[in-house]
Amino acid sequence: EPEVTQTPSHQVTQMGQEVILRCVPISNHLYFYWYRQILGQKVEFLVSFYNNEISEKSEIFDDQFSVERPDGSNFTLKIRSTKLEDSAMYFCASSEWDLDRGNSPLHFGNGTRLTVT
Amino acid sequence: GDSVTQMEGPVTLSEEAFLTINCTYTATGYPSLFWYVQYPGEGLQLLLKATKADDKGSNKGFEATYRKETTSFHLEKGSVQVSDSAVYFCALSEEIDSWGKLQFGAGTQVVVTP
Numbered sequence: 001e002p003e004v005t006q007t008p009s010h011q012v013t014q015m016g017q018e019v020i021l022r023c024v025p026i027s028n029h030l031y032f033y034w035y036r037q038i039l040g041q042k043v044e045f046l047v048s049f050y051n052n053e054i055s056e057k058s059e060i061f062d063d064q065f066s067v068e069r070p071d072g073s074n075f076t077l078k079i080r081s082t083k084l085e086d087s088a089m090y091f092c093a094s095s096e097w098d099l100d101r102g103n104s105p106l107h108f109g110n111g112t113r114l115t116v117t
Numbered sequence: 118g119d120s121v122t123q124m125e126g127p128v129t130l131s132e133e134a135f136l137t138i139n140c141t142y143t144a145t146g147y148p149s150l151f152w153y154v155q156y157p158g159e160g161l162q163l164l165l166k167a168t169k170a171d172d173k174g175s176n177k178g179f180e181a182t183y184r185k186e187t188t189s190f191h192l193e194k195g196s197v198q199v200s201d202s203a204v205y206f207c208a209l210s211e212e213i214d215s216w217g218k219l220q221f222g223a224g225t226q227v228v229v230t231p
Contacts, residue, residue: 042224
């Protein structure tokens with residue numbers, strides 16, 4: 001079964017550094033998402049992306065965050081200047097277009113654990 | 118705003134026991150409801166869903182019924198196995214055209230012992 005793949009599985013960075021988290025969504029999917037889960041807290045929506053632009057973003061997704069689909073397969077999340085509170089598990093997800101429903105349930109990757117020191 | 122509340126864990130059970138994980142929600146409209154499962158070291162996987170009142174979602178022996186009158190979507194399984202040990206997340210989506218923006222509960226860890 002096709003999978004969403006995320007790299008790296010664990011990223012350690014120093015506060016203030018830029019970090020890029022990478023995701024390869026399922027190939028025929030059209031909608032892409034980033035979620036995060038701070039340790040001990042709920043999984044939170046960050047951003048959705050469709051047709052090469054952001055569809056929706058949460059309050060968490062401020063100017064320090066950006067997303068990009070640089071080619072036909074990758075979907076990236078960039079944090080420009082990391083803060084300690086950015087430490088979390090970041091999940092990428094994708095979904096396909098469904099003719100009846102207009103969308104389909106999300107398929108999640110295994111996540112990237114980001115540790116900011 | 119929308120929210121999802123689910124019972125705290127961990128829930129520890131013996132194999133073949135009956136499992137219930139309670140989930141209630143608040144929403145302004147008529148959300149779609151989901152249960153996701155996260156096995157150790159893996160991402161979240163959709164377990165089942167229900168899109169309207171009285172719908173029953175089912176998969177792998179798990180069931181949940183969308184109860185609008187009690188705003189609940191409790192997950193049940195009649196006989197759990199060790200392989201069901203995981204974290205279970207209840208979630209909702211208010212979006213009409215998309216199920217992508219999900220509101221998750223805090224997750225309930227289930228531990229099944231032999």
